[in-house]
Amino acid sequence: MxxxxxxxxxxxxxxxGKDRGRRGRVxxxxxxxxxxxxxxVARAKKHTRTTGKRSKSGSALQxxxxxxxxxxxxxxxxxxxCRACGKATRVGHRIQDGVKARVCMRCEAEI
Ligand SMILES: [Zn+2]
Incomplete structure (x- = not known):
């Protein structure tokens, strides 16, 4: 995998897609x-139903x-x-002290 x-x-x-160029935090x-x-990104308005049993006064629980x-x-x-060059980039890898690090394919800074 x-x-x-x-x-x-x-x-x-x-x-x-329609949000192309938009940046955001994962x-x-x-x-x-x-x-x-x-x-x-990919914001959607979601309609939610009023659910739950109504109390005697008729007000909904949710x-x-x-x-x-x-x-x-x-x-x-x-x-x-990339935090170093501020550009969207593909990610490369580098083994450093036995640990796989992510590196920017543009500026080769560790991400
Ligand atoms: Zn970079």
Whole structure:
């Protein structure tokens, strides 16, 4: 199984789709499904139903409404933003002291 080079709290840039060029912080990654959730990207308004039994007074236990949420997008649609050069980049690897480090393919800085 391929390991993902993008981790939670990384800054990424969207490289395709309607949010192309947008940057955001990774809030969730599902490596097994190649999915990533990025703050402010692929936002969707979700309509929620009022659920739960009503109390005697008639007020709902949980209010329905519209909430803003992010959707999972494919990992291949984003690139990691390098902290050193500030550009979206592919990620290379370097073994350093026996530990695999991520490096920027543009400036070769460790990410
Ligand atoms: Zn760089």
């Amino acid at each position: 391929p390991a993902t080079d993008i981790r939670k709290n990384d800054e990424v840039q969207v490289i395709t 809030v969730n990654v599902v490596p097994s499904r190649n999915r990533v959730m990025v703050e402010g 209010q329905g409404g519209i909430i803003d949420t992010e959707l999972f997008i494919d990992l291949s649609n984003v690139q990691l933003v």
